Amino acid sequence: MKFSFTEEQDEFRFGLRRFLEDKSPSTEVRRLMATPDGWEREQWSKINTELGLTAVAIPEAYGGHGFGLSEQCIILEEMGRSLLCAPYFGSAVLATSAILYAGTEAQKKELLPGIASGDTVATLAFTEENGLWDNSGIATVFENKNQHYSISGTKSFVLDGNTADLIIVLARTPDSKNDEGLSLFTVDAKASGLRKDLLKSVDETRKLARIHFDQVPAKILGTEGTAAGPMKKTMTRSIICLANEMVGGAERLREDALEYVKMRMQFGRSIASFQVTKHKATDMLADVELAKSAAYFAAAAFDDDDDETEEAASIAKAASSEAYMQTAIHSIQMHGGIGFTWDNDTHLWFKRAKSCEVFLGDPAHHHEKMMTIWDA
């Protein structure tokens, strides 16, 4: 398996990094996170058009650039690093994967070009108020009256659910359970019977919504009753993407904390000269580098359709969740009192670490997932 980035990939990464440093400094992150939408269409459209970010991993046949997950994960890692306020994860990762893996050829041709160009912002509504990340938690139902579908139920923790134009919804037949009877649907965000509540989120850079569906008209995505398979692949892909986003954030925190301790003087010496600080910084390096390896490996395994992909995805998610959160905790500690203030930027990443830790399943959830694979 290919396990190291090519020169082109490295060039792309560092170009993107510089671009995002310029377009998304923390002042800009703070400005956008204070708005109810959390991002601005015009500004996002400019960034996206210039770099083709939403198009990267969509096949050329559907208006994209046809790159692999490893390339998309470079984008996610850099976005995690800069905390770019943009509706990327919901649209280019969750919704795009669901359409790619569940949609018919005609639907992919109809839906994906808009997402690739950025004209359509989509998201995926799957988790409900019970907060379960597997299909056992799905209670939202659909009704099929002569091929006219409607959806009823409540979805929660929907990423950018308040601003997305197109919502992909996972629902089931009333008497079905777990992986059975599941179907995916596309719903227009302006459809009648649909009500959105913006939720107050700890991580203000990432907006979450609760969406109520009361007999909302919907279009079936793919074949009725067969969504379990495509959803599984969508989750695997999204988990790998999130892991890569997280290691980007974790590395940024680690670097900032290191820079700070090198500068900070106490007791007439740099606090970076204290061995306890040096050892902590080394522990942080080890945490982040090991998690990066897992995140990179999982992306490469996905692109290679490797047998180990699913367990690698869970390992990557567990490792990066722990590493990101631990790095965030250490970072605040290394900053001392200033690290606990609103004006210091550390809390922005701390909060992203917290929300990423549980989004798409916390470490305990993924530990259990890998054990289920190995104990089969």
Add this chain to the structure above:
Amino acid sequence: MTNYTENSVREEARAWLGENWNPNLDLFEWRNKLADSGWGLPNWPSDWYGRDLPVGLVPIVEEEFHRVGALPIPKSGIRMLAAATILNHGTEMHKQKFLRRIVTGQDVWCQLFSEPGSGSDLAGATTKAVMVGNKWVVNGQKVWTTSAHKAHWGLLLARTDMDATKHDGLSYFIIDMKQPGIETQPLKQMNGYASFNQVFLTDAEVLPDFQVAELGDGWKVATTTLMHERRAADSLRAWGQVPDNEGPIYDQERAEIETTMAPYKWYPQRAGRVDLIMERAKETGAIKDPAIRQEIAKLMTLHKSAEWTARRARSAQEQGKPQGPEGSLGKLAASNVARTAARVHTMISGANSMLSGEDSPENGTVSEVLISFPASSIAGGTDEIQKNIISERVLDMPKETRFDAGKPFKDIPRNTIS
């Protein structure tokens, strides 16, 4: 300089093996052929039992050896360190006297560096060599000395000048281990094995000819030896894998390896035996316990991430990229894996963790993990020293304040045991 290609080397090695390799040879006879021809250590100088082959082409030769089942030279540990040191810094006499017998495996060597009073701070050695008449007379104590009880020769780091600074007062000698002034005692470890020795030097003698490099250059020479230490560990592992072939020469080789390796049977256990975890969890039913499942998964996450980090470092190296931080974390990660694995083994084995030997699971293997893993975070550089090195070299953090620089060694505070 001859131009070598993969093909020319392969053909040449194949032709030589075709004419010379014979599994019915006596092991010593075979090793003499390797020494005479230079095929045993083909990257060594042709003046000294080698063929001047670029290191990159050595694997081709090894492949050819492997293909016909021909045995390599006995690359056991310290012998190869001695060879590298002598090739780099030794005199003509040293090369004449020692190199051939290293290639043929006639002499056992040991490394007399660590002392009870200087572990992490190796350059703080206090074993003294003093010129009395026309000989060096050595007094002191060395420790963690592999094979000292069998060794013919020792690589000795000793202090020759107490008034010089710590590093400048050291010199390097080759010492005859079979002399009355040297007493070796096995050093029994907490896991019951005695893989190392303590060596007591009481008026032990070294002839001036056996000094390596200049007086005061001991630390420089020791650095060469230490640089080869990791490589030597790899070649030892490779040498330990004798082909399954039948024949007297293989039996001779296996017997020699068995004796050499016996003290290190616990090394896989020291690393935590992650490979046994799932099998043990299934066997004991611990796999059904949700708390233990979590701990196993955490361990595997750490173990796999560490493995993938090593792969990432290798693959960057193969691409010719400069080494990133991922290349320096292997040892720290390994000791973390070992420590975590011992904890999970304990959870899986429960009350049986109190038992040892044949009463313990897997005929004592599990017990051996539980009482061997602490060595991982100490041997070959403690975790703490590793973290100092990484923070200074990789993270560019301030160096530790030194209290021993620029002062005569005699004025530096040191241990009372020395």
